[in-house]
Amino acid sequence: MTALKVTDLSKTFPVGGGLFRAPKTAVRAVRPMSFEVAEGETLGIVGESGCGKSTLARMLVGLLEPTTGRIEIEGKPLDNADPAAFGKLIQYVFQDPVSSLNPRKTIRQIMEAPLKRLYGMDREERAARIREIFASVNLREDFLDRYPHEFSGGQAQRIGVARALAAAPRIIILDEPVSALDVSVQAQVLNLLADLKSEFNLTYLFISHDLAVVEAVSDRILVLYFGTVVEIGPAREVFKTPRHPYTKLLADSAPVVGRPLKAPEQKDSELPDPLNPPPGCAFVTRCPRATDRCRTAEPKLRPLGEHQLAACHHPLEG
Incomplete structure (x- = not known):
């Protein structure tokens, strides 16, 4: 139910x-x-x-x-x-x-x-x-x-x-x-x-x-970025095999015992301006997989695999 x-x-x-x-x-x-x-x-x-x-x-x-x-x-x-x-x-x-x-x-x-x-x-x-x-x-x-x-x-x-x-x-x-x-x-x-x-x-x-x-x-995880859902799926799968680059960024940023701390992003990466949001994907300025399509077309949440959904034009491999 x-x-x-x-x-x-x-x-x-x-x-x-x-x-x-x-x-x-x-x-x-x-x-x-x-x-x-x-x-x-x-x-x-x-x-x-x-x-x-x-x-x-x-x-x-x-x-x-x-x-x-x-x-x-x-x-x-x-x-x-x-x-x-x-x-x-x-x-x-x-x-x-x-x-x-x-x-x-x-x-x-x-x-x-x-x-x-x-x-x-x-x-x-x-x-x-x-x-x-x-x-x-x-x-x-x-x-x-x-x-x-x-x-x-x-x-x-x-x-x-x-x-x-x-x-x-x-x-x-x-x-x-x-x-x-x-x-x-x-x-x-x-x-x-x-x-x-x-x-x-x-x-x-x-x-x-x-x-x-x-x-x-x-049981499941819903990942939000810039006011929208970018990924949703079972908890273990979302963090073990993230399909959206932002989810991977979150997972890599979390401190883990035995793993040295390091900056997960480039120094020139920045958050979107809420008063002037980008026309395409909001994560485009921080994403290493971004293309021209990402800068013009907003991705929609879609199924990737059996249980996960992600809003990304170039999702990570499952």
């Missing part, structure tokens, strides 16, 4: 102008993209800063309204005019665990908010639900009357996960969920997320810069 289906989803932000003046130009943060996520799957989303990962995530949970496109969860289209529909189906775990929690509210008040607003539970129902969730994420009940600043990063992230679970969603978006944590705590949180996925039959979208973590926890 398909848990999430995205069709031609895009986001454009106006730039310049003012209160009584039209925008001078626009930035296409996310270009029209389509993909599906199966029920119970973990889809890893990777790419450099500015590639559109967080913008995509915020559209999926209703924090940003798409410029174009359609979002469906379990076959039902979501409407931005109905925030409760998003909240009951899809939730967000933020990158910074402490700053994502309201510092003026106790953990109990934070946990009760979705139970009140989305389900209208009374005090006894809320207390029972919170006890159940806290037990699932291995947190003590006496934490409920404390404030966010009283917790470590690992504890705060567990609270953030618990808050997401309170709404009983089908899908959880994890935006760099362990990047702000110590290495010793990262494994604990990742193991917890794996257990919760199995216990509650969850579907994950896992956003991260850490390719090793993404490969370890994901």
Whole structure:
């Protein structure tokens, strides 16, 4: 069963102008993209800063309204005019665990908010639900009357996960969920997320810069570059035999024990200008395989092999 289906989803932000003046130009943060996520799957989303990962995530949970496109969860289209529909189906775990929690509210008040607003539970129902969730994420009940600043990063992230679970969603978006944590705590949180996925039959979208973590926890990988999908496929295949040159660049840039660090690109390589995007492939100025065709025609996502898709005129050999 398909848990999430995205069709031609895009986001454009106006730039310049003012209160009584039209925008001078626009930035296409996310270009029209389509993909599906199966029920119970973990889809890893990777790419450099500015590639559109967080913008995509915020559209999926209703924090940003798409410029174009359609979002469906379990076959039902979501409407931005109905925030409760998003909240009951899809939730967000933020990158910074402490700053994502309201510092003026106790953990109990934070946990009760979705139970009140989305389900209208009374005090006894809320207390029972919170006890159940806290037990699932291995947190003590006496934490409920404390404030966010009283917790470590690992504890705060567990609270953030618990808050997401309170709404009983089908899908959880994890935006760099362990990047702000110590290495010793990262494994604990990742193991917890794996257990919760199995216990509650969850579907994950896992956003991260850490390719090793993404490969370890994901079933499939979606690679974003300059606001568009350039490759998608099974996690092991995407990093073992990348078909898009940008995916190979990411894999080669990741530090590996025993391999000396080196610059993966030439010194004169540069990112595209978002206010003046190139007419063809956005990766053309950084790609060693670029030809005249790449400079004039934008490549489309197409099947390469049995399971992988890539948007490249001259894909790498599988």
